[in-house]
Amino acid sequence: MTIRLRDLVACFEGVIPSIIATAAPDGTPNISYLSHVVLVDDERVALSNQFFSKTAANVRANPTAAVLIVDPRDGAQYQLYVAFEQTLDSGELFEEMAAQLRATSTQMGLGEVMRLRGVDIYRVEAVHAVPSTRPRLKVPSREAGLQLMTVAAITRKISEAVDAGSIVDAVLDGLRDRFNFTNAMLLLKDPTGERLFTIGSRGYDRSGIGSEVLVGEGVIGTAASERRPVRVSDMSRIRRFGSAVHASSYEENRTRTILLPGMQDTMSQVALPMIAHGSLRGVLFLESSRRLAFTKEDEVALVVVATQAAAALALAETEAGEGQPSEPTVAAEPVMAGRQFRVVHYAYDDSIFIENEYLIKGVPGRLLVHLLRIYLREGRTEFTNREIRLSEELRLPDIKDNLETRLLLLRRRLEEKAVPIQLLRVGRGRIRLEVAGSAVLEEAAD
Amino acid sequence: MLGWKGASIVLIHEEFAAFMASPVMIVLGTRDGSLVPEIARAVGAVVHREEGRIDLMISEWQWPRTVLNVRANGQLAVTFARPSDYVSYQVKGQATVAPVSAEHITLAAGYRKSMCAALGELGLERRIVAPWLINRDLVALRLTVEEIFVQTPGAKAGQLVERQP
Structure with a gap:
C-alpha cells in the first residue's frame, strides 16, 4: 500500500525530533537531527534548520537524502526518500516557518541563534514504513x-x-x-x-x-x-x-x-x-x-x-x-448612605485603588474616575458612549475605536474584584454606574 | 583519506566513551552504491577506547538496508544524542558487520531498559518508544572511528573534536 504524506500529518507536529541522512560526493554519510519538518503538499516537505551546515553542503552536491519522521501517537517510524529541490528565503511558507521559529525561540531565550536563514524544499520520492514488532495503532483522524x-x-x-x-x-x-x-x-x-x-x-x-x-x-x-x-x-x-x-x-x-x-x-x-x-x-x-x-x-x-x-x-x-443621544436621566443626589469606601486615583498612570486594592490603570482607570466624578457632582448614573467620546475632560482621541472594549474591560474587572462600584450595560452604547455605599474619591499625587 | 583503514587509531576520550555508553539515542547514517542515504537506529553501543572502535547493536530485521550498505561499502556515520538536553556527537568511520556476542545482547537489553526510563522521564510512554528499540535479529556494526564532531545545536555544531592522524 502506498503511504500518502497527508496520512502522516501527525509526524509533522514537531513532537518527536526528525532525522536527516545525506552523503557527500565521496560517499561519506552524515546524520543529523532536525528542528523542523513541514508538510508542504502530498509531494513535498520543507526543512528548516539553522545548524546543519554539513547537511546543506551535502545536498547541494548530492541532492538525495533520507528523512526519518515519527508519529507521536504510536511511535511509528517512516523513512522518506527525498531529493533537494531549492532553498526559499522569502514567501508565504518561509514567513510561516520563521514566525513559528521566532515564537518558540523567544520563549527559550535564543532569539538570534534561531533565526531562520532559509527553508529547504525537498521532493518526496518514496515513503517507507519502518518495520516494528509492535502493533501500529489505528488512530482515526478527526472528521x-x-x-x-x-x-x-x-x-x-x-x-x-x-x-x-x-x-x-x-x-x-x-x-x-x-x-x-x-x-x-x-x-x-x-x-x-x-x-x-x-x-x-x-x-x-x-x-x-x-x-x-x-x-x-x-x-x-x-x-x-x-x-x-x-x-x-x-x-x-x-x-x-x-x-x-x-x-x-x-x-x-x-x-x-x-x-x-x-x-x-x-x-x-x-x-x-x-x-x-x-x-x-x-x-x-x-x-x-x-x-x-x-x-x-x-x-x-x-x-x-x-x-x-x-x-x-x-x-x-x-x-x-x-449610540442614542443621551436622555436626561433623573438628576438625583448621589447616594451618600451606606458604607463609606475610598477610591484613590493616581493621576500619573491613572491607576485606581478601591479600599486599597489595585483595580486597573490607564484608559479604563481614567474612564472610571470620569464617570465617578460626574456621579458625585450631579448624581447621574447613566452615560452614553457618545458623550464619553466627546468629553473634554477625558481628552482621549486615541480611544475612538476602542471605547466599547475599554468599558468592557473596566466592567469585567469591577465584577472580578467585587467592589462596591459596578458598571452595567443597559442598551446599545449606554452604561449605568451602580454605586453601593458612599464613595469618597481621592486624588493622589504619586 | 576516508576508507583508508588500519594505520592509526583515534583514541576515544573517556568522557566520550562514557557519553556513548549512557542512555543516548543512537542514529546511523549509511549510503548505497548510488549514494542514496539510509537512516537506522542502534540499540546500544560498546566502546573499545584503546582500539578506537565502537560496536553498535542494530536489528537487521528492522533496518536491512543499513546492514546491506555497511556490508557493501562500510561507510558509517553515527550520532549520539542525549534527549534531555540535545548534547550530541557525531562519529564517522569505516564499519564491518559482525555477529553479536552474548555480551552485546546483554548490553542491548540494558540499553533498552535505561533508554525507556530516560525517555519516560521526558513524558514519552513506553508504547511510544518501543518501536525505536527493537532487538529482533541483532547484528553488531564494528566501527573504526576516524572522526568525532560536536553536533549539539549551537555555535560549535559541526566542530571537529578528533580526527585520525
Missing part, C-alpha cells in the same frame, strides 16, 4: 465535517451576540462547550498597538482580566506581531515565561500589574490572530496539558472562529459608537 459543524455552532452564537461582552463570552463558552477546549483566553489590542490585554478567559483559577502581553512576546505576542497562527505541540521543551511568579492580589497592589493566567503543566498552545478590516483586533489563545492537543485541523477551525469574533467585535464597536 472535517464534524469540525465544520462545531465552527458553525460557535459562529452562530457569535453572530447573535449584540455587544462586545456577549461576543467574548460566545467565543470562550463555545470553545469550552463545543470543542471541549477548557483553557482559553481572549486578548484585545490596546490603542497604542504595543500591548494586548485579556478581556476574558475560561478554565483558570483566576480570570486574569486586564493582564497584558507585549506584542511580539511569546506565543500570544508573536501571533499578534506576525498576524499568523502560532501552534506549539510540545511545550516541555520550552520554558514558560512567568510561570514561577505566583499571582496574588498583594503582587497586583505592589506592581499595579495583573498577571496573565496560565497552566503550570501546559504542553500544547495555539494562538490565533483576530483580524478584521485589515487590522489586528486581538488574539485568541488556547492551551492544554496534553501533548498534541491542537491539530492542524483544529488550528484551521480556530482561525475561522477568531476571524468571526474579530469582525463581530469591530461591528459592536461601530454600533455602540452610534
Whole structure:
C-alpha cells in the first residue's frame, strides 16, 4: 500500500525530533537531527534548520537524502526518500516557518541563534514504513465535517451576540462547550498597538482580566506581531515565561500589574490572530496539558472562529459608537448612605485603588474616575458612549475605536474584584454606574 | 583519506566513551552504491577506547538496508544524542558487520531498559518508544572511528573534536 504524506500529518507536529541522512560526493554519510519538518503538499516537505551546515553542503552536491519522521501517537517510524529541490528565503511558507521559529525561540531565550536563514524544499520520492514488532495503532483522524459543524455552532452564537461582552463570552463558552477546549483566553489590542490585554478567559483559577502581553512576546505576542497562527505541540521543551511568579492580589497592589493566567503543566498552545478590516483586533489563545492537543485541523477551525469574533467585535464597536443621544436621566443626589469606601486615583498612570486594592490603570482607570466624578457632582448614573467620546475632560482621541472594549474591560474587572462600584450595560452604547455605599474619591499625587 | 583503514587509531576520550555508553539515542547514517542515504537506529553501543572502535547493536530485521550498505561499502556515520538536553556527537568511520556476542545482547537489553526510563522521564510512554528499540535479529556494526564532531545545536555544531592522524 502506498503511504500518502497527508496520512502522516501527525509526524509533522514537531513532537518527536526528525532525522536527516545525506552523503557527500565521496560517499561519506552524515546524520543529523532536525528542528523542523513541514508538510508542504502530498509531494513535498520543507526543512528548516539553522545548524546543519554539513547537511546543506551535502545536498547541494548530492541532492538525495533520507528523512526519518515519527508519529507521536504510536511511535511509528517512516523513512522518506527525498531529493533537494531549492532553498526559499522569502514567501508565504518561509514567513510561516520563521514566525513559528521566532515564537518558540523567544520563549527559550535564543532569539538570534534561531533565526531562520532559509527553508529547504525537498521532493518526496518514496515513503517507507519502518518495520516494528509492535502493533501500529489505528488512530482515526478527526472528521472535517464534524469540525465544520462545531465552527458553525460557535459562529452562530457569535453572530447573535449584540455587544462586545456577549461576543467574548460566545467565543470562550463555545470553545469550552463545543470543542471541549477548557483553557482559553481572549486578548484585545490596546490603542497604542504595543500591548494586548485579556478581556476574558475560561478554565483558570483566576480570570486574569486586564493582564497584558507585549506584542511580539511569546506565543500570544508573536501571533499578534506576525498576524499568523502560532501552534506549539510540545511545550516541555520550552520554558514558560512567568510561570514561577505566583499571582496574588498583594503582587497586583505592589506592581499595579495583573498577571496573565496560565497552566503550570501546559504542553500544547495555539494562538490565533483576530483580524478584521485589515487590522489586528486581538488574539485568541488556547492551551492544554496534553501533548498534541491542537491539530492542524483544529488550528484551521480556530482561525475561522477568531476571524468571526474579530469582525463581530469591530461591528459592536461601530454600533455602540452610534449610540442614542443621551436622555436626561433623573438628576438625583448621589447616594451618600451606606458604607463609606475610598477610591484613590493616581493621576500619573491613572491607576485606581478601591479600599486599597489595585483595580486597573490607564484608559479604563481614567474612564472610571470620569464617570465617578460626574456621579458625585450631579448624581447621574447613566452615560452614553457618545458623550464619553466627546468629553473634554477625558481628552482621549486615541480611544475612538476602542471605547466599547475599554468599558468592557473596566466592567469585567469591577465584577472580578467585587467592589462596591459596578458598571452595567443597559442598551446599545449606554452604561449605568451602580454605586453601593458612599464613595469618597481621592486624588493622589504619586 | 576516508576508507583508508588500519594505520592509526583515534583514541576515544573517556568522557566520550562514557557519553556513548549512557542512555543516548543512537542514529546511523549509511549510503548505497548510488549514494542514496539510509537512516537506522542502534540499540546500544560498546566502546573499545584503546582500539578506537565502537560496536553498535542494530536489528537487521528492522533496518536491512543499513546492514546491506555497511556490508557493501562500510561507510558509517553515527550520532549520539542525549534527549534531555540535545548534547550530541557525531562519529564517522569505516564499519564491518559482525555477529553479536552474548555480551552485546546483554548490553542491548540494558540499553533498552535505561533508554525507556530516560525517555519516560521526558513524558514519552513506553508504547511510544518501543518501536525505536527493537532487538529482533541483532547484528553488531564494528566501527573504526576516524572522526568525532560536536553536533549539539549551537555555535560549535559541526566542530571537529578528533580526527585520525
